[in-house]
Amino acid sequence: MTVTQRDLLRVRAFVFDVDGTLILSESPDWSGAIPLPGAVELLTWLNQHGYPFALFTSGSTELPGTYAARLRAAGLPVADWQVVTTGVTAAEIIATEYPGRAVFVLGERGTREPLLARGIPVVEGEDGKHAGVVLVGWSRSLTYDQLDIACRAVWNGADLLVTSAARAFVSKQGLRPGWSWSIAVAIAETTGKAPRVVGKPSVEALRAVARLLGTVPADVAVVGDDPDLELRMGREAGSVTIQVRTGRGSEPVETPEIGDLVIRGVDELLVLLHAIRAKEDAPDE
Amino acid sequence: MTVTQRDLLRVRAFVFDVDGTLILSESPDWSGAIPLPGAVELLTWLNQHGYPFALFTSGSTELPGTYAARLRAAGLPVADWQVVTTGVTAAEIIATEYPGRAVFVLGERGTREPLLARGIPVVEGEDGKHAGVVLVGWSRSLTYDQLDIACRAVWNGADLLVTSAARAFVSKQGLRPGWSWSIAVAIAETTGKAPRVVGKPSVEALRAVARLLGTVPADVAVVGDDPDLELRMGREAGSVTIQVRTGRGSEPVETPEIGDLVIRGVDELLVLLHAIRAKEDAPDE
Numbered sequence: 093m094t095v096t097q098r099d100l101l102r103v104r105a106f107v108f109d110v111d112g113t114l115i116l117s118e119s120p121d122w123s124g125a126i127p128l129p130g131a132v133e134l135l136t137w138l139n140q141h142g143y144p145f146a147l148f149t150s151g152s153t154e155l156p157g158t159y160a161a162r163l164r165a166a167g168l169p170v171a172d173w174q175v176v177t178t179g180v181t182a183a184e185i186i187a188t189e190y191p192g193r194a195v196f197v198l199g200e201r202g203t204r205e206p207l208l209a210r211g212i213p214v215v216e217g218e219d220g221k222h223a224g225v226v227l228v229g230w231s232r233s234l235t236y237d238q239l240d241i242a243c244r245a246v247w248n249g250a251d252l253l254v255t256s257a258a259r260a261f262v263s264k265q266g267l268r269p270g271w272s273w274s275i276a277v278a279i280a281e282t283t284g285k286a287p288r289v290v291g292k293p294s295v296e297a298l299r300a301v302a303r304l305l306g307t308v309p310a311d312v313a314v315v316g317d318d319p320d321l322e323l324r325m326g327r328e329a330g331s332v333t334i335q336v337r338t339g340r341g342s343e344p345v346e347t348p349e350i351g352d353l354v355i356r357g358v359d360e361l362l363v364l365l366h367a368i369r370a371k372e373d374a375p376d377e
Numbered sequence: 378m379t380v381t382q383r384d385l386l387r388v389r390a391f392v393f394d395v396d397g398t399l400i401l402s403e404s405p406d407w408s409g410a411i412p413l414p415g416a417v418e419l420l421t422w423l424n425q426h427g428y429p430f431a432l433f434t435s436g437s438t439e440l441p442g443t444y445a446a447r448l449r450a451a452g453l454p455v456a457d458w459q460v461v462t463t464g465v466t467a468a469e470i471i472a473t474e475y476p477g478r479a480v481f482v483l484g485e486r487g488t489r490e491p492l493l494a495r496g497i498p499v500v501e502g503e504d505g506k507h508a509g510v511v512l513v514g515w516s517r518s519l520t521y522d523q524l525d526i527a528c529r530a531v532w533n534g535a536d537l538l539v540t541s542a543a544r545a546f547v548s549k550q551g552l553r554p555g556w557s558w559s560i561a562v563a564i565a566e567t568t569g570k571a572p573r574v575v576g577k578p579s580v581e582a583l584r585a586v587a588r589l590l591g592t593v594p595a596d597v598a599v600v601g602d603d604p605d606l607e608l609r610m611g612r613e614a615g616s617v618t619i620q621v622r623t624g625r626g627s628e629p630v631e632t633p634e635i636g637d638l639v640i641r642g643v644d645e646l647l648v649l650l651h652a653i654r655a656k657e658d659a660p661d662e
Contacts, residue, residue, distance in 0.1 A: 232521045232522075233518060233520045234518065235517060236516070236517045236556055237517075243554040244552075268528070270567065274564070274566060274567055275563060277566045278560060279554075279559070282545055
């Protein structure tokens with residue numbers, strides 16, 4: 093039995109990147125998503141064999157249910173709760189580590205509603221300056237009054253959380269600036285408070301996803317295509333890391349190999365799981 | 378004759394800070410400004426004796442004419458052109474150092490109109506990404522589309538200019554975040570381009586003000602109350618620096634003495650100028 097097979101044997105749950113790992117999509121909101129080879133079969137198999145899994149995305153614009161519906165339309169067997177946005181990891185981290193603290197949100201419903209769904213108090217307007225947490229997510233605009241309230245909250249002792257550390261992202265229109273991180277840096281510059289990242293590649297984000305799956309990072313396999321995001325996160329958290337090379341198109345992507353296991357795509361992962369399962373079911377040699 | 382008197386003899390023009398130096402004001406827009414002792418008399422004397430002077434402010438919200446009208450209402454003999462905002466220094470620096478380049482503005486009329494008044498091309502919307510300069514000034518809001526265009530312009534080679542380097546400022550409501558600098562830092566974080574400050578305490582800003590007065594910083598006296606802003610700027614530019622202690626109230630302000638000359642207020646400066654003038658008119662001893 094190889095090292096990789098032994099690693100896979102200890103896996104109790106899976107955390108998947110979505111774009112480039114399970115689907116290819118024309119737009120960042122996954123409209124018109126196309127499943128990558130083996131994705132539908134793999135998730136079906138995991139559901140059948142009782143492996144909890146989550147699809148962890150850096151998106152914080154939409155709610156999990158919206159993303160899940162688009163993925164189901166593409167054929168992936170995914171329940172709403174199995175899509176974990178950075179709005180969800182933010183809520184999980186705040187509920188666990190900042191119990192009772194009110195949150196001032198710079199962001200839209202994808203950042204705000206997962207907090208409300210967890211019963212976390214969200215404060216609006218001037219009351220924001222007494223918040224215990226400032227959470228910065230994706231938005232389309234910022235006003236001076238919002239920046240002012242966020243800075244005052246931090247000056248008053250609030251922690252500064254941000255859903256993404258991405259300076260920029262690639263789109264069909266070319267490179268575009270990240271919003272959440274830019275605005276968090278603006279607040280950090282003014283207040284001197286370092287932002288805490290609650291999305292990829294933060295280990296705490298993965299710990300939050302694992303907790304939602306009823307387990308811990310050491311028992312999780314992280315599957316993704318981006319060495320700087322999910323793979324780095326998985327490696328630092330002590331998870332098994334599985335690197336796919338499907339990336340952003342039909343050609344394999346040439347990225348540094350940092351995964352414990354490097355495969356062409358998730359179809360190969362299904363083959364490996366089949367083999368391991370067969371071995372597990374067979375008498376020990 | 379003292380060192381200070383000799384310094385004053387070489388002064389050909391004066392650059393004044395406004396708030397705390399010439400006036401006290403209840404609000405940052407100088408509504409209801411009250412002249413500090415000697416301010417009206419000093420400016421009147423300078424006008425009469427042919428000393429060019431400018432009032433240099435960090436404000437970029439309003440146009441110079443608006444500020445000048447408020448100061449005249451308070452009794453100060455100030456022409457529109459004698460009020461120099463950071464919108465004006467930005468325009469002077471862009472006209473001189475970036476001739477022919479189009480400017481994408483994040484800011485409001487106080488930042489935009491001084492450019493137009495100088496005949497500098499200002500580009501709007503999507504065209505902004507081909508701008509040669511991105512200029513960040515005071516505003517009340519930022520949209521993702523504006524940030525996107527500003528970052529693309531910089532990625533395409535534009536320089537990044539900002540009207541203020543103030544992380545925060547003091548108001549009646551307490552400490553408040555600076556806007557221009559925060560947003561410039563957000564763009565700098567995304568693009569890796571360092572912002573260039575065209576307001577206080579940048580030496581280039583003072584050079585621009587001196588140029589508008591037909592002179593150079595070495596022949597200018599900079600008069601102000603803030604060691605970190607106008608006094609630092611004057612010192613670094615080789616100007617004569619005159620530090621007043623009127624500051625933000627009627628009580629003298631306890632700040633580090635960094636001026637070539639430290640006086641209680643501008644009334645003392647008028648006394649000194651009287652004395653020097655008398656000496657100049659008298660036969661040399």
